[in-house]
Amino acid sequence: MQPAGFNFQQNHFQLFGLPQSYAVDATQLDQHYRALQAQVHPDKSAHLSETEQRLAMQHSTQVNEAYQTLRNPLKRARYLLSLQGVDTQEETNTAMPVDFLMEQMEWREAVAEASDVSVLDELEARLHRETRALENELAGKIDAEKNYADAAGLVRKLRFMEKLAEEIHAAYDEIDI
Amino acid sequence: MALLQISEPGLSTAPHQHRLAIGIDLGTTNSLVATVRNGISVVLNDDNGRAMLPSVVRYAADGDVTVGESAQAAQSEDPVNTIVSVKRFMGRGLKDIGEISRLPYRFVESLSTGSGQAASTGSGQAPGMLQLRTVVGAKSPVEVSAEILRVLRERAEASLGGELVGAVITVPAYFDDAQRQATKDAAKLAGLNVLRLLNEPTAAAIAYGLDNAAEGVYAVYDLGGGTFDISILRLSRGVFEVLAANGDSALGGDDFDQRIHCWLLEKNNLSALSPQDTRLLLTHARTAKEQLTDHAETRITAVLSSGELIDNVLTREAFQSMSQNLVQRTLQLLRRALRDAKLGVNEVKGVVMVGGATRMPQVQHAVGEFFGQMPLTNLDPDKVVALGAAIQANLLAGNRSGDDWLLLDVIPLSLGIETMGGLTEKIIPRNSTIPTARAQEFTTFKDGQTAMSIHVVQGERELISDCRSLAKFELRGIPSMVAGAARIRVTFQVDADGLLNVAAREMGSGAESHIAVKPSYGLSDAEITRMLQESAQHAQDDMLARALREQQTEAKQLLEAVGHALAQDGALLNETERNAIQSRIDSLNGLLQQADHQSIKRGIEALNIATTEFAQRRMDMSVKRALAGHNISELES
Numbered sequence: 001m002q003p004a005g006f007n008f009q010q011n012h013f014q015l016f017g018l019p020q021s022y023a024v025d026a027t028q029l030d031q032h033y034r035a036l037q038a039q040v041h042p043d044k045s046a047h048l049s050e051t052e053q054r055l056a057m058q059h060s061t062q063v064n065e066a067y068q069t070l071r072n073p074l075k076r077a078r079y080l081l082s083l084q085g086v087d088t089q090e091e092t093n094t095a096m097p098v099d100f101l102m103e104q105m106e107w108r109e110a111v112a113e114a115s116d117v118s119v120l121d122e123l124e125a126r127l128h129r130e131t132r133a134l135e136n137e138l139a140g141k142i143d144a145e146k147n148y149a150d151a152a153g154l155v156r157k158l159r160f161m162e163k164l165a166e167e168i169h170a171a172y173d174e175i176d177i
Numbered sequence: 178m179a180l181l182q183i184s185e186p187g188l189s190t191a192p193h194q195h196r197l198a199i200g201i202d203l204g205t206t207n208s209l210v211a212t213v214r215n216g217i218s219v220v221l222n223d224d225n226g227r228a229m230l231p232s233v234v235r236y237a238a239d240g241d242v243t244v245g246e247s248a249q250a251a252q253s254e255d256p257v258n259t260i261v262s263v264k265r266f267m268g269r270g271l272k273d274i275g276e277i278s279r280l281p282y283r284f285v286e287s288l289s290t291g292s293g294q295a296a297s298t299g300s301g302q303a304p305g306m307l308q309l310r311t312v313v314g315a316k317s318p319v320e321v322s323a324e325i326l327r328v329l330r331e332r333a334e335a336s337l338g339g340e341l342v343g344a345v346i347t348v349p350a351y352f353d354d355a356q357r358q359a360t361k362d363a364a365k366l367a368g369l370n371v372l373r374l375l376n377e378p379t380a381a382a383i384a385y386g387l388d389n390a391a392e393g394v395y396a397v398y399d400l401g402g403g404t405f406d407i408s409i410l411r412l413s414r415g416v417f418e419v420l421a422a423n424g425d426s427a428l429g430g431d432d433f434d435q436r437i438h439c440w441l442l443e444k445n446n447l448s449a450l451s452p453q454d455t456r457l458l459l460t461h462a463r464t465a466k467e468q469l470t471d472h473a474e475t476r477i478t479a480v481l482s483s484g485e486l487i488d489n490v491l492t493r494e495a496f497q498s499m500s501q502n503l504v505q506r507t508l509q510l511l512r513r514a515l516r517d518a519k520l521g522v523n524e525v526k527g528v529v530m531v532g533g534a535t536r537m538p539q540v541q542h543a544v545g546e547f548f549g550q551m552p553l554t555n556l557d558p559d560k561v562v563a564l565g566a567a568i569q570a571n572l573l574a575g576n577r578s579g580d581d582w583l584l585l586d587v588i589p590l591s592l593g594i595e596t597m598g599g600l601t602e603k604i605i606p607r608n609s610t611i612p613t614a615r616a617q618e619f620t621t622f623k624d625g626q627t628a629m630s631i632h633v634v635q636g637e638r639e640l641i642s643d644c645r646s647l648a649k650f651e652l653r654g655i656p657s658m659v660a661g662a663a664r665i666r667v668t669f670q671v672d673a674d675g676l677l678n679v680a681a682r683e684m685g686s687g688a689e690s691h692i693a694v695k696p697s698y699g700l701s702d703a704e705i706t707r708m709l710q711e712s713a714q715h716a717q718d719d720m721l722a723r724a725l726r727e728q729q730t731e732a733k734q735l736l737e738a739v740g741h742a743l744a745q746d747g748a749l750l751n752e753t754e755r756n757a758i759q760s761r762i763d764s765l766n767g768l769l770q771q772a773d774h775q776s777i778k779r780g781i782e783a784l785n786i787a788t789t790e791f792a793q794r795r796m797d798m799s800v801k802r803a804l805a806g807h808n809i810s811e812l813e814s
Contacts, residue, residue, distance in 0.1 A: 017804045032804060034416055038583050039799040042612060042673040046372050047196070047342070047575030048738045051785045052792045057672055059796055061612045068609075172516055176509055 011083060012066035022080060022142040024070060033067045073135045074158045077142065077151065086148040088155045096156065104160055111167050117175060124168050131161045196342040198372065198574035199333045200380070200566025203322060203346055203360065205264040205429060206402030206533065208232050209560060210329040211567035212337060213576070218384065218564040221336045229559060230332075232402075234324045235259040236311040244328045256281035256456040258311045262431055263325075265403045266318040267363075268355030271307045275427070279435065281452030283310040287317075306359065319363045326367035340730060343370035345570035347562050349404040350376035351424030351589045353635045354647050354677050361674065368723070372573040374674040377401070378408035379419060379586055380565030381531040385556060386412045387568065387582070393526035394420075396514075398544055398552065399562075400507065401532035403429035407511045409518040409525070415582045421517035421608050422589045423510045428503065430466070430534035436499045437462035437491065441477065444489050454481045461487075469493045470536050497539045504543045511547065517608055528552040533559055585610050588671050592647075595632035599641045604669055607637065614670040618684075621655065621663045628653045631667065633677070652681050721774070728777040732769055735781055736762060739788055742795060749794045761787040 013020040016032045038044075040059040045052045069075045078088050107123070114120050134157055141151040199221075202209045207229040211220045220228045227246070235248035236258045243251075252259040260282070266274065271286045285308040308315040326346075333341060346364050348357055357374055364371045378397035385391060391412045399406040406424040410417055438458050442448065450458070461477050468475035474492040481487065515522065528544060530552045535541065544552050572581065587608045593601040594617070604615045619629060630651045636644030655663050664684040671677055739762060747755065765780040 034583060035803040036800060037585065038415075038581070039803040040796060041583060041585075043373070043569075043573055043584060044581075046573035047734070048742075049735050049785055049788060049792065051789050052738070052796075055792050055796050057612050057670075059800070060673075061614045061670065064610050064613050169516065173513055176512055 012069055012079065015063070015066050016070065018070070020080070020083070022073075022077060022139045024076065026071075029067070029070055033063065036063045073138070074155065074162055077138055077155050077158070080142060081148055081152060081155065084148050086152055088152045090156055090159050093156060096160075100157060100160075104164070107164055108167065111164070111171050114171055115175070117172065120168055120172055120175070124165075127161060127164055127168065131158065131165075134158055134161065196574040196576055197333075197337045197339050198342050198344065198567075198570035198576070199329075199337075200345045200375075200563055200568070200570045201326065201329055201347065201364075201369075202377070202380070202563035202566060203264065203326065203348075203363075204232055204401055204562075205262050205404060205431065206232060207559065208325050208329060209563035210333050211560075211563040212333065213567050213571035218567045218571075220560050220563055221333055223332055230325065230328060231261075232263065232325050233259060233261045234263065234321045236313045236316065238312045240313060242324055244324050253453055253457045253460060256452040257283060258313075259456075260309060260311075260316070260321050262403055263318050263321040265427065265431070266307055266309070267322065268306060268353070268357075268359040269318070270305065273427075274307065279438070279455060281455045284308070285310050285315045287315075306355075319359050319366060322360070322363035323366035326364055326369060330367055330369055340726075341369070342574045342730075342734070343372035343570065345373050345375050345380075345566045345573065346371060347375050347377045347380050347566045349399075349401070349424060349426055350378050350406040350408050350419075350422040351404065351426045352675075353426070353590055353645055354675070355645070356426065357675055361676070371674075372570055374676075375566055375569055376406070376408065376419075376422065376586055376589075376675075377404075377562045378406045378422070378529075378531060379410070379417065379584065380563075380569065381529055381556075381561045382408070382410050382412070382417055382565070383568055383582075383584070384561045384565035385529050385553070386410075386417060388556075391527065394518075394520060394524055395527050395529060396511070396525050396548070397529045397531060398507070398511070398535065399424075399531040400534040400540060401429050402534065403427070403431050405429060405507055405510065407507070407514045409514050409520065415580070416585065417582060418585045419587045419608075419610075420520070421514045422587055423514040423517065424589065425506065425510060428506060430463075430532070432503055433466050433496075433500050433534065433537070434459055434462040436503070437465055437477075437496065440491070440495075440499055441487060441489060445485075445487055447481075451482055457481070458487070465491055466496070466537070469496050470538060493538070500539070504539055507540075508543060508547055511544075522548055529556070529561075530554055531558050531561055586673075586675075587611060588613065588675055590635045590645075591637055592669060592671070592677065593634050593636070593644065595634065595641045601634055601636070601639055601641055601644055605671060609671075611671050611675055612673050614668055616666055616668045619665045619667060620661050621658065622660060624660050625657045626660065626663070627655045627657055629655065629665070631679075633669070633679070647677065648679075650679070655683060725772055725774040725777075728774040728781070729769060732765055732777050732781050735784060736765060739784065742788075742791065746791075746795050746798065749798065750791060754791070758784075758787050758791065 011020070016029060016036070018024060018029065018032070037060060040056055040063055042053060042056045042060055045056040069079050081088055107127070110123055114123065134154055138151055138154045138158070141147045141154060197212070199210050199212045209220055209228055209230065211218055222228050223230065230245045231249040233245065233248040233252060235243045235251050235255065237243070248259055249261070252261060271277070271284055274280070274284070277284060287305045287308050306317060308317050309321070330341070344364065346360055348360050352360070361371050361374060378399045381397050381399065382395060386395070392414070393412060395410050395412055397406070397408045397410065404424065404426050405428040406422065408422045409420045411420055441458055441462065457479055461479050465475045465477050469491070472493070474490055477487065477489050477491060479487040525548055528548050528550065530541070530544070535558050541552060569584070588605060588611050589607060591603045591607045592605040593603045596602045604617055605613060619631070621629065628651055630649060632641070632649045633647045634641055634644035635647050638644050652665060655665065665681055666684055667679060667681045669677060669679055739758070743758070750758070761784040765784050768777050768780040
């Protein structure tokens with residue numbers, strides 16, 4: 001929500017005092033997050049006026065939102081591109097490379113057929129490796145080349161990978177009874 | 178050389194009065210109240226030196242209400258009017274209670290308060306929170322819980338000798354919105370100012386973590402009388418961060434009793450027992466369970482109302498085998514929590530055991546085996562939650578000691594909305610750090626559509642019917658446009674208590690409406706008013722005197738908070754602004770001399786409004802301060 005009177009005009013990077021880039025110093029991000037929450041968390045104003053309590057909730061919510069966005073590589077990339085005015089078209093652009101789509105289908109079948117935890121462990125490890133590789137590629141496209149069109153394509157791919165990770169996660173819960 | 182003492186910004190240098198705050202563990206089986214006294218968290222005992230208040234309430238025909246031991250003593254003799262384990266019914270409908278036939282109560286189904294619109298149509302209304310029919314009429318679980326809380330509040334007031342600033346009430350981490358709201362309503366009904374609803378495992382982690390200066394990843398395994406929680410936390414210098422929570426709000430020690438109860442029925446070819454006999458056998462089952470913690474076998478003897486003698490020997494082995502799948506279920510939820518936290522078993526540094534049911538040897542053994550380490554048992558599993566709640570209450574009340582900590586908790590269950598085809602679309606995923614919010618835009622489906630209905634659910638499943646319905650509400654007054662042209666932005670805000678609030682705004686006209694989302698299993702305002710009136714009559718209390726006292730306390734707290742803020746950050750205001758606030762302060766001080774709660778209330782509102790901009794500037798400044806680096810007092814250590 002954009003609460004009335006909320007005057008954080010800064011973007012998430014500015015809020016955390018971090019450079020606006022895909023590469024993020026995770027330790028610094030964590031430290032700044034905690035320093036900010038230590039000031040604005042509703043627990044700090046539970047004994048103050050209703051107004052201060054309401055403001056604290058809004059600010060703390062905003063800090064959480066910013067942190068979740070910057071901490072997650074996919075969300076961070078999407079957010080950076082939106083700051084550049086680039087729409088990642090994840091819902092509308094379905095023109096994916098055929099080999100990528102084929103591979104995705106194979107993945108999904110493998111997840112659906114997995115009958116024990118060790119198979120899922122293996123699938124997850126592979127997914128993790130390939131996701132990392134895509135993220136490295138993305139860092140190059142955004143920070144070094146500033147090629148935002150290519151970056152948007154990688155974000156669309158990573159969205160597929162994220163869905164796959166969610167499916168694997170759900171499959172664990174299914175198998176584990 | 179003596180170092181100069183420089184206090185942290187935000188910390189008052191003037192010694193101020195210690196504010197009385199309490200922590201309450203409102204348990205399924207027992208409840209406790211604790212407070213911080215001279216810097217140490219202590220459980221407050223009753224006049225007989227007992228810390229635990231059995232969570233049992235008995236309603237007598239003459240209107241007398243007894244709570245605790247004496248009520249518990251009457252449970253076999255008067256089972257219908259003696260309510261035990263009421264926590265299992267909080268925020269629950271009749272269909273949620275699986276073991277109805279085995280419980281000695283007369284349940285009443287009441288209608289939902291969830292949808293104001295549906296009420297006028299009369300039919301098709303969803304069932305609401307169940308009620309229990311007693312000799313003095315139908316009682317909501319909220320009212321029954323309030324009786325327990327009231328006894329604890331009175332115990333605390335007598336022991337501390339003053340007006341309470343507020344209370345932290347603990348809830349199972351896995352409680353959903355309806356259960357949390359019901360708990361908060363019960364506390365209000367008992368005359369408590371709720372500083373925060375705190376998750377039980379988190380409370381335990383605070384008590385344990387601060388006491389042992391713990392650092393690293395900890396698991397809290399909390400098996401209470403009726404609920405199971407597993408929380409995974411990361412503890413680091415001054416920060417308690419919940420990484421994942423999982424659980425089952427209908428799994429606890431009571432279920433182990435039920436297993437023994439069923440075994441007794443089977444052994445003795447019994448069926449369809451009277452409420453008295455059911456309660457009798459359940460009580461014996463519980464005793465047998467407790468006996469088996471220290472003994473290899475136990476003998477159960479009882480005489481039923483028919484004169485039939487029950488005499489069976491239960492071995493620990495047999496008990497463990499009949500309850501094995503209950504323990505297995507907790508381990509399954511444990512694995513899920515670890516997966517959500519993206520952590521392996523070997524990354525967990527310690528396991529804190531909470532809840533009386535963790536005394537069972539099979540539970541200790543299974544958890545120890547799972548983690549490959551002995552669970553930590555150097556704290557009292559019955560008291561640790563109340564102690565942690567009191568520590569947090571002390572902090573929230575503003576009794577800051579200088580070494581503050583930050584608590585980052587999560588929402589345990591995903592929040593979603595219904596989409597086409599009865600499917601759920603998740604809007605806030607489980608384990609999101611709270612407070613959190615999510616805005617979603619909706620549009621119209623038909624030309625000229627001026628209203629739309631939104632259904633909010635909580636749970637992880639894909640089908641709406643498999644999730645818990647929280648609320649249904651209608652947005653009305655949408656300007657008539659062609660289909661898909663209207664844009665309605667709905668904001669779902671989860672506060673630090675884990676409670677949901679919804680606001681909607683039509684983007685074209687900018688018209689904003691706040692929707693009070695009444696949980697489907699909640700209470701209506703009218704019901705709460707009725708309960709307040711009844712409870713005031715019952716206590717022979719004067720409603721007006723109470724309202725006046727409440728407003729006076731609130732006004733004094735506000736004046737103190739504003740005075741403190743002005744002393745600290747008055748430089749943020751120009752003279753005109755400062756004078757405007759001062760005149761509101763003077764007028765509220767004047768109103769305090771008169772005994773009219775309504776005008777004091779208006780004075781409070783006026784001062785709140787007058788300080789809004791000031792509060793905003795203070796907040797902005799503290800944010801800047803947070804990133805500006807470290808302050809002087811930190812450099813000393």
